[in-house]
Amino acid sequence: MPAPITPKHREVAQRAREARGGWVLAAVYPSADSGQSAARRIPRAERMPAYHPPGTYEAYDARHDDGTAVWVRYTAGLPKPAPRPPAATYRVCDRGTSRSYEGVRIVAVTVSPDCPRCGGPRGSAVPYRFHEDGEWYVVDKWKNGCGHTDMYDGVLTEARELAQIAAEAAFTLGEEAAEAGEFSQAVTLLRALERKQRFLTARRSALLLAVAGHNEAARRVEEERTSTSGRMSARDADQFLVGLAAARASCTDCDDGLINYRARDGEFVSLRCRRCRRDVVPHA
Known part of the structure; x- marks a missing residue:
């Protein structure tokens, strides 16, 4: 200790x-x-x-x-920073697990956005081109601000473990799906994860949703978790997604996530609807 x-x-x-x-x-x-x-x-x-x-x-x-x-x-006095991502995706080399040379293949993996040693933010992916066996390949390299270096083997192991957790939860899904509109599949998976893992946090839930391909649900959960200073459980994430889906279905304030209006100077302005929280780009 x-x-x-x-x-x-x-x-x-x-x-x-x-x-x-x-x-x-x-x-x-x-x-x-x-x-x-x-x-x-x-x-x-x-x-x-x-x-x-x-x-x-x-x-x-x-x-x-x-x-x-x-x-x-x-963050005071600065442009609004991007929210922390629920996961990070990199292209890495997979050379297999055999002692003999198996060649190389490039795989995209989804892992935690945090350094596994200290929890600091992992770096942004930078494409790197290399030549091997007469072929050119492109992978991602990144530099963690904390100074710790991620090795491809470690990242592959982490990605496989996360994918296995998500796959095992998906395997236990029953025929009855959650009623959560466009987030029904994400909420159904989230409930299966809750049954398999006690004390599942919203942060971990968002990561596993991203691993399973439910990227928008993962981003919205992380966005809400951040706004509540991190006090959010997997059950809270479940209820939040159900409520967000219902809000989107009933919203009459916007046009596909954008609120369009005419400003006093005559210019037409479009802003993101805070109720729907869709991925849109506000513009004026």
Whole structure:
């Protein structure tokens, strides 16, 4: 059991301001409860004056080799940052598991967006072209901001484990599907996952939904989870998707996710409907 760590929040807040929207490791807590509590309180600056005023910082907790890490970023006065993705997808080399050379094939894998060692954000994919066996291939390379390096073998193992969890849950699906409109398949899978895994979190649910190909459902769950400072269970995610599907079906405020109106200066403006939360690009 690692020794308790007293985080230096004033120093962390300053480093986060200097990082200008980049994620900074705040502390590593020996218990998950302590880390989760800190991650919830930082955005609200609750009993943490270093992060005043409320809403100036974002935070999340993640598994760390020595406990639970809390990562922080400063967002005040900056363009609205992109929400944290529920998963990350990379193209990697798969050379098989045999001791003899089996050749190379390129596979796309979906894994956690967090570094498996410290919980920091994984890097963005950058295409890399290489030549082997008389053929040219393109894979992704990425650099994690935390400094830890992902090896293709480790990423493949992680992807297979996640895919197996999602596949086993899908195998147990009954004939009765959830009634959740366009999210019916996602909610049905989510309920199967809940039955197989106790204390399933919304964060983990979003990752497994993305692994199973329910990408929009995964993004919406992560979006809602972030807006509630992380206090969201898999059951909450289930109810949220059911409610969102119903809201979309009954919404009369927008046109396929866009609210169109004419501004005072005569210009026509389109904004994203907050009720439907569809993937659209607001424009003026």
